[in-house]
Amino acid sequence: MNNFLTDTTRYVNKALKYSGLTDGLANKIVTCNSTYTVRFGVRLRGEIFTFEGWRSVHSEHMEPTKGGIRFDLATHAEEVEALAALMSYKCAIINVPYGGSKGGLRINPYEWDEKELEKITRRFAQELIKRDLISPSMNVPAPDIGTSSREMAWIADEYRKIHPSDINGSACVTGKPISKNGLVGREEATGRGVQFIIREFFRSPELLKLAKFDNNLSSKTFILQGLGNVGFHVSKFLTEDDKVKLIGIAEHNGGIYNEEGINVEHAKKHFIRYKTFENYKKATFIKDSSLLLKRKCDILIPAARENVITEKNAGDVSANLIVEAANGPISFKGNQILNRRKIFVIPDILANGGGVAVSYFEWVKNLRHIRFGRLEKRRNQIQINNLIEAIETMTGKTMPKKFKDKFTDGIEEIDLVRSGLDDMMIDGFQNVKKEFLENEKIPDFRTAAYKTAIEKIALSYDYIGL
Ligand code: NAD
Numbered sequence: 160m161n162n163f164l165t166d167t168t169r170y171v172n173k174a175l176k177y178s179g180l181t182d183g184l185a186n187k188i189v190t191c192n193s194t195y196t197v198r199f200g201v202r203l204r205g206e207i208f209t210f211e212g213w214r215s216v217h218s219e220h221m222e223p224t225k226g227g228i229r230f231d232l233a234t235h236a237e238e239v240e241a242l243a244a245l246m247s248y249k250c251a252i253i254n255v256p257y258g259g260s261k262g263g264l265r266i267n268p269y270e271w272d273e274k275e276l277e278k279i280t281r282r283f284a285q286e287l288i289k290r291d292l293i294s295p296s297m298n299v300p301a302p303d304i305g306t307s308s309r310e311m312a313w314i315a316d317e318y319r320k321i322h323p324s325d326i327n328g329s330a331c332v333t334g335k336p337i338s339k340n341g342l343v344g345r346e347e348a349t350g351r352g353v354q355f356i357i358r359e360f361f362r363s364p365e366l367l368k369l370a371k372f373d374n375n376l377s378s379k380t381f382i383l384q385g386l387g388n389v390g391f392h393v394s395k396f397l398t399e400d401d402k403v404k405l406i407g408i409a410e411h412n413g414g415i416y417n418e419e420g421i422n423v424e425h426a427k428k429h430f431i432r433y434k435t436f437e438n439y440k441k442a443t444f445i446k447d448s449s450l451l452l453k454r455k456c457d458i459l460i461p462a463a464r465e466n467v468i469t470e471k472n473a474g475d476v477s478a479n480l481i482v483e484a485a486n487g488p489i490s491f492k493g494n495q496i497l498n499r500r501k502i503f504v505i506p507d508i509l510a511n512g513g514g515v516a517v518s519y520f521e522w523v524k525n526l527r528h529i530r531f532g533r534l535e536k537r538r539n540q541i542q543i544n545n546l547i548e549a550i551e552t553m554t555g556k557t558m559p560k561k562f563k564d565k566f567t568d569g570i571e572e573i574d575l576v577r578s579g580l581d582d583m584m585i586d587g588f589q590n591v592k593k594e595f596l597e598n599e600k601i602p603d604f605r606t607a608a609y610k611t612a613i614e615k616i617a618l619s620y621d622y623i624g625l
Contacts, residue, residue, distance in 0.1 A: 174609030227303030234263035350392025352513015385463025414448030
């Protein structure tokens with residue numbers, strides 16, 4: 160069986176061979192600082208049910224630590240530790256000033272109704288808040304598999320009840336609903352970040368050559384695994400903005416395929432309504448969705464869960480490029496096979512960092528208590544109107560309305576969020592690319608990403624005198 164935590168450590172150890180860190184420091188970086196296990200009872204349906212959950216803190220070289228909370232029957236302490244480690248590395252790559260953390264609750268969220276789930280989430284949150292494992296200055300969760308803005312709102316409310324005088328309380332969790340101190344663009348952020356990374360890849364001739372691609376992104380096809388938050392958004396943006404053709408979607412209970420292209424909004428509506436792709440009229444249904452991972456396409460985007468490409472199927476993957484939108488979708492051995500087959504992989508710790516980047520913006524907004532762009536928007540509009548007036552007076556001509564409207568529209572918060580996200584993702588990508596291209600010994604892009612991350616964390620430990 161593939162072990163996610165062992166594989167994550169193997170990826171780091173591989174990268175450590177190319178950095179000059181001492182064994183002691185390397186060991187400190189790899190080791191998970193702490194994992195708290197909680198078991199709590201909740202009275203539901205006339206009886207008491209006991210739930211088990213974890214919050215793991217991988218690295219406190221920067222605080223608060225940050226990482227999502229997943230609600231999933233398959234979650235366990237080691238999985239949460241592996242995910243917490245990935246958070247440390249991804250924050251380092253894109254320069255988000257956080258350490259890594261992660262949480263999990265072993266539960267099938269679909270077995271409980273909303274009221275029951277709220278009770279369970281609030282109890283779980285109480286246990287973590289009591290121990291500063293949810294706190295604006297110490298540890299800030301966000302959504303992950305099986306959770307969304309709804310659960311984050313419950314958690315924030317629970318924090319407020321326990322710490323009513325904490326003026327920064329709403330920064331204790333990110334990914335909240337907009338009306339509850341959330342941030343526009345957070346829900347789409349991870350998918351949007353994956354899109355920005357793919358665009359940047361297609362602007363890199365040296366990497367395109369390795370993937371045997373030309374730079375025409377709109378002529379490419381892709382297959383997606385997992386039509387959840389991340390998978391839906393990345394597919395929507397790639398198909399709508401970049402005209403990349405989505406030809407297959409794999410879900411847990413079957414997938415669909417259509418060479419002519421799939422409309423992701425339409426497919427998602429069907430999936431939400433019927434909870435299956437069976438009888439979907441606009442594509443062929445494939446009962447065993449894992450077969451879609453092997454179908455010919457240019458880009459494969461696993462956006463569901465870990466260990467879906469292993470030594471068992473890596474030899475059959477026929478995409479030129481895999482972009483890990485999910486955390487840990489490729490096992491260590493599977494990755495070795497892909498490397499041998501020269502299939503280019505953009506790793507999770509770079510590709511899916513968009514979520515934590517925008518979570519960082521949300522946290523900053525909560526601490527500032529004012530939305531981005533609030534102070535300067537009107538002032539900028541006045542300045543632009545003055546400029547247009549000056550140009551018109553000097554030239555004696557009237558500026559066409561379509562240009563005028565574009566200039567005077569003003570910048571909305573979402574524009575600032577997307578611009579900040581784009582900048583952080585490109586920066587991260589460029590750092591990893593530089594590491595990869597400038598050091599011939601580094602065998603693959605993932606190792607370059609890990610090397611970039613661990614050296615930044617090491618520097619941070621250096622500054623705090625470790
Ligand atoms: P989600 O629960 O919204 O979506 C996951 C989807 O994958 C669901 O539709 C589920 O049915 C599907 N799925 C589960 N098992 C599958 C299987 N075996 N085959 C095909 N489909 C399967 O979760 P999400 O938030 O979109 O997260 C997806 C992945 O992205 C996870 O690995 C998560 O850790 C990672 N991630 C999420 C975020 C975020 O902001 N939500 C950020 C970074 C990374």
